[in-house]
Amino acid sequence: MSTCADDVALYLKRRARWSPLEIAFWIFAFATIWLFPGKYLILKDTAILALFALSLDLILGYAGIISLGQAAFFGLAGYFSGLVAKYGFINEPVIALICSGVVAAALGFVTSFLVLRGSDLTRLMVTLGVSLMLGELANRYSNITGGADGLQGVEIAPIFGRFRFDLFGHNGYVYCLIVLFICFVIVRRIIYSPFGLSLRSIKGNNLRAAAIGIPVKWRLVAIYTVSAGFAGIAGALLTQTTAFCSLDVFSLERSADLLLVLIIGGTGYLYGGLIGAVIYKFLQDWLANLTPQYWQFWIGLVLVVIVLIGRERMAGWIGAMRAFFHRLGARLAPRLPALGGAGSKGP
Amino acid sequence: MLTILYDGIAYGMLLFVLACGLSVTLGLMNFINLAHGAFAMAGGYCTVILVNRFGIPFALGLPIAFLFTALLGGIFERTLYVHVYPRSHLDQVLFTIGLVFMAVAAVDYTMGSSQQFVQIPEALQGQFEIAGIGMGKYRLLIIVICGLLTVALQLILAKTRFGSRLRAAVDDQRVARGLGINVGAVFGITFAFGSGLAGLGGALGAEILGLDPTFPLKYMIYFLIVVTVGGTSSITGPFFASILLGIADVAGKYYVPKLGAFVIYAVMIVVLIWRPQGLFARGAAR
Numbered sequence: 001m002s003t004c005a006d007d008v009a010l011y012l013k014r015r016a017r018w019s020p021l022e023i024a025f026w027i028f029a030f031a032t033i034w035l036f037p038g039k040y041l042i043l044k045d046t047a048i049l050a051l052f053a054l055s056l057d058l059i060l061g062y063a064g065i066i067s068l069g070q071a072a073f074f075g076l077a078g079y080f081s082g083l084v085a086k087y088g089f090i091n092e093p094v095i096a097l098i099c100s101g102v103v104a105a106a107l108g109f110v111t112s113f114l115v116l117r118g119s120d121l122t123r124l125m126v127t128l129g130v131s132l133m134l135g136e137l138a139n140r141y142s143n144i145t146g147g148a149d150g151l152q153g154v155e156i157a158p159i160f161g162r163f164r165f166d167l168f169g170h171n172g173y174v175y176c177l178i179v180l181f182i183c184f185v186i187v188r189r190i191i192y193s194p195f196g197l198s199l200r201s202i203k204g205n206n207l208r209a210a211a212i213g214i215p216v217k218w219r220l221v222a223i224y225t226v227s228a229g230f231a232g233i234a235g236a237l238l239t240q241t242t243a244f245c246s247l248d249v250f251s252l253e254r255s256a257d258l259l260l261v262l263i264i265g266g267t268g269y270l271y272g273g274l275i276g277a278v279i280y281k282f283l284q285d286w287l288a289n290l291t292p293q294y295w296q297f298w299i300g301l302v303l304v305v306i307v308l309i310g311r312e313r314m315a316g317w318i319g320a321m322r323a324f325f326h327r328l329g330a331r332l333a334p335r336l337p338a339l340g341g342a343g344s345k346g347p
Numbered sequence: 348m349l350t351i352l353y354d355g356i357a358y359g360m361l362l363f364v365l366a367c368g369l370s371v372t373l374g375l376m377n378f379i380n381l382a383h384g385a386f387a388m389a390g391g392y393c394t395v396i397l398v399n400r401f402g403i404p405f406a407l408g409l410p411i412a413f414l415f416t417a418l419l420g421g422i423f424e425r426t427l428y429v430h431v432y433p434r435s436h437l438d439q440v441l442f443t444i445g446l447v448f449m450a451v452a453a454v455d456y457t458m459g460s461s462q463q464f465v466q467i468p469e470a471l472q473g474q475f476e477i478a479g480i481g482m483g484k485y486r487l488l489i490i491v492i493c494g495l496l497t498v499a500l501q502l503i504l505a506k507t508r509f510g511s512r513l514r515a516a517v518d519d520q521r522v523a524r525g526l527g528i529n530v531g532a533v534f535g536i537t538f539a540f541g542s543g544l545a546g547l548g549g550a551l552g553a554e555i556l557g558l559d560p561t562f563p564l565k566y567m568i569y570f571l572i573v574v575t576v577g578g579t580s581s582i583t584g585p586f587f588a589s590i591l592l593g594i595a596d597v598a599g600k601y602y603v604p605k606l607g608a609f610v611i612y613a614v615m616i617v618v619l620i621w622r623p624q625g626l627f628a629r630g631a632a633r
Contacts, residue, residue: 052588092353112618114619117623121373128571129619130616133609133612133616137609140606296450297448299445300450304446308427
């Protein structure tokens with residue numbers, strides 16, 4: 001006798017299996033360490049952006065909360081990790097990273113109660129307001145944060161006392177990539193858990209979700225906190241790898257760009273933020289080379305065009321492509337039919 | 348002290364003219380238009396070009412700025428915005444932020460990134476004193492113009508046929524459609540008019556607010572505060588909200604200059620937590 005709970009567990013287990021494409025993706029991601037030795041800086045930025053986008057996807061794509069204030073957590077943790085390194089409170093970068101994440105998550109927990117009230121517009125304003133307030137505070141207490149000049153004189157100790165952040169950014173990139181991978185695995189675990197499923201149902205219809213006994217408010221508080229934590233880790237990574245932190249970590253542009261990243265890659269899809277970050281970063285690099293001062297124009301154009309074409313339609317194209325790859329994968333590996341079968345209904 | 352109040356009122360009036368178009372758009376179509384500031388910037392630059400380059404008198408430049416921006420708004424509304432109304436709020440935010448980015452870069456490209464100043468006539472410069480309060484002439488002009496506009500807007504909304512159609516459409520779009528009101532046309536006209544007002548505000552405010560390519564980003568927050576705090580159901584709500592915001596901002600910058608805009612954001616968040624529908628909104632949730 002298989003009960004409903006067993007079915008759900010089986011379904012989740014099947015969905016959570018790593019597909020060959022995913023494994024290939026990560027093998028390629030780690031191969032970039034050796035493939036593109038001259039591009040460490042942009043690769044590192046991409047990895048950080050990908051982690052940041054992943055954090056936004058948790059609340060936007062999975063829980064359906066619009067936020068323009070993810071930069072608040074990014075910036076807070078960025079300053080936190082910079083300050084603890086500068087004044088030598090925590091010398092080990094990995095511990096500092098985790099602490100920064102916890103600090104950002106704490107802020108996320110506190111602000112989540114503000115965000116979960118009101119309509120979309122109120123949410124936008126409150127999230128934006130929180131990050132702007134933090135930006136003003138950082139500007140105000142310039143004796144601590146360095147104000148408009150940025151936080152200078154940050155010295156990051158070697159990771160585990162062995163791997164120094166070198167000039168070429170090799171160790172920095174490897175560090176970011178490993179952190180990204182670990183965070184990704186955690187997020188993946190969250191998404192494919194019953195908790196992740198309940199988030200989806202809240203996004204679908206929160207009244208019905210409440211009616212079948214899901215504690216909507218607490219689930220949203222939880223995911224907002226977790227998401228803030230990951231955003232914080234991304235911010236701390238940026239500070240640690242650049243040994244610098246400036247006021248623009250709180251800027252509106254950072255949050256707006258992040259939305260764009262996620263939209264390019266696709267929301268509510270684990271790899272959306274990652275792929276979006278790669279495309280965005282290289283698009284930005286290319287456009288900035290083409291027209292150094294006015295790349296923002298083209299970014300804006302991309303946004304407008306994406307909305308006018310319609311995200312659903314684009315998601316349809318991506319879905320068709322994914323289905324094609326699944327068929328391809330099934331043909332290449334006929335001995336593993338379960339993979340193609342289980343994944344036929346993509347996320 | 349009274350000078351601060353006076354400057355604050357002038358500033359608030361200006362904010363109201365800039366933002367009232369946004370409050371109507373938001374209330375009527377439930378559309379989040381973050382690109383509203385871009386229209387204000389267009390009006391400002393239009394005046395700068397007309398007055399500084401072609402030597403057109405300032406008094407004539409203002410109405411031209413209004414007409415130009417209204418036309419621009421109307422064209423954008425008919426060609427682009429119509430497609431985005433039925434979409435989700437996320438799409439609207441993305442779309443309008445995209446427009447802002449484009450506007451910022453385009454103005455930077457054509458006009459340069461430095462701050463622009465309108466040459467205002469000499470008769471409007473300087474200040475005079477009444478009972479020991481120094482009052483800038485230009486600010487008095489702003490108060491007068493914006494005050495008249497507010498009264499006119501209130502009259503249009505309350506007394507004319509168009510006003511009642513608009514209010515009906517805001518209250519319940521579907522029923523208004525059912526009564527034979529062409530909501531799309533009403534909205535198009537209102538959007539164009541609101542953009543025109545923003546353009547006029549941008550032209551008037553170039554002197555006080557400063558005009559550079561980042562204008563839409565810098566003041567977007569202020570417009571949104573006016574709208575969210577004031578509520579979208581009437582014109583008096585945003586009016587009082589912008590006066591409050593203007594006085595608070597000027598006073599804050601005067602008394603606690605280092606804290607900057609912190610006070611305003613804090614007040615906004617508190618108000619939104621307290622009354623998510625806006626300070627002056629009617630009780631019922633829409």
